[in-house]
Amino acid sequence: GAGVSQSPRYKVAKRGQDVALRCDPISGHVSLFWYQQALGQGPEFLTYFQNEAQLDKSGLPSDRFFAERPEGSVSTLKIQRTQQEDSAVYLCASSLHPQNTGELFFGEGSRLTVL
Amino acid sequence: AQRVTQPEKLLSVFKGAPVELKCNYSYSGSPELFWYVQYSRQRLQLLLRHISRESIKGFTADLNKGETSFHLKKPFAQEEDSAMYYCALGPSGGSYIPTFGRGTSLIVHP
Numbered sequence: 001g002a003g004v005s006q007s008p009r010y011k012v013a014k015r016g017q018d019v020a021l022r023c024d025p026i027s028g029h030v031s032l033f034w035y036q037q038a039l040g041q042g043p044e045f046l047t048y049f050q051n052e053a054q055l056d057k058s059g060l061p062s063d064r065f066f067a068e069r070p071e072g073s074v075s076t077l078k079i080q081r082t083q084q085e086d087s088a089v090y091l092c093a094s095s096l097h098p099q100n101t102g103e104l105f106f107g108e109g110s111r112l113t114v115l
Numbered sequence: 116a117q118r119v120t121q122p123e124k125l126l127s128v129f130k131g132a133p134v135e136l137k138c139n140y141s142y143s144g145s146p147e148l149f150w151y152v153q154y155s156r157q158r159l160q161l162l163l164r165h166i167s168r169e170s171i172k173g174f175t176a177d178l179n180k181g182e183t184s185f186h187l188k189k190p191f192a193q194e195e196d197s198a199m200y201y202c203a204l205g206p207s208g209g210s211y212i213p214t215f216g217r218g219t220s221l222i223v224h225p
Contacts, residue, residue, distance in 0.1 A: 033212075040217075042119075042121075042215040042217040043159070043215045102164065102204075103149065103161055103164065
């Protein structure tokens with residue numbers, strides 16, 4: 001497809017379970033971002049990749065959160081031992097060039113509910 | 116640190132009324148500012164950016180460096196404008212990270 005694709009769209013996890021969220025960016029886009037969006041809030045930055053390099057992970061809330069983009073295209077956000085406060089929509093966005101990262105193309109998001 | 120403030124969580128107007136969604140930013144350099152929109156059950160998408168000085172769907176936004184504002188305006192609101200609107204500050208100062216405001220929900224009543 002032409003847009004950013006995320007899967008799963010919805011995920012329900014029991015507290016303590018591990019989850020993995022996938023992002024397939026637009027082909028050729030160098031920059032990839034993960035954001036977390038809690039209910040009623042704006043997107044909060046989690047981590048940033050330029051190709052396969054994770055240049056910024058300062059927004060990851062704890063060491064239970066891990067992201068990778070091993071071949072510079074598809075990215076996976078993994079959350080270990082999920083907690084209720086992890087419930088949110090996780091947004092992936094990509095942009096063509098690092099110099100143009102204000103203009104982002106977003107996926108539809110993965111809504112995570114932790115029971 | 117970069118910060119974007121959208122003071123209104125909700126803005127409710129009637130069709131045909133003017134609309135102004137407020138955005139203030141905190142950044143000391145030359146900012147790049149954007150407005151994103153999210154319609155119901157759709158993904159977040161770019162609406163406009165200040166450097167292009169364009170009007171999209173009748174919306175305009177002017178960067179006021181003196182007031183550090185980038186308010187989004189439309190003279191006559193339409194029902195289809197109902198959506199969540201997010202103001203965003205582009206990356207700067209060696210960072211690659213755009214910063215988003217918390218969003219304003221615009222409801223346009225018939």
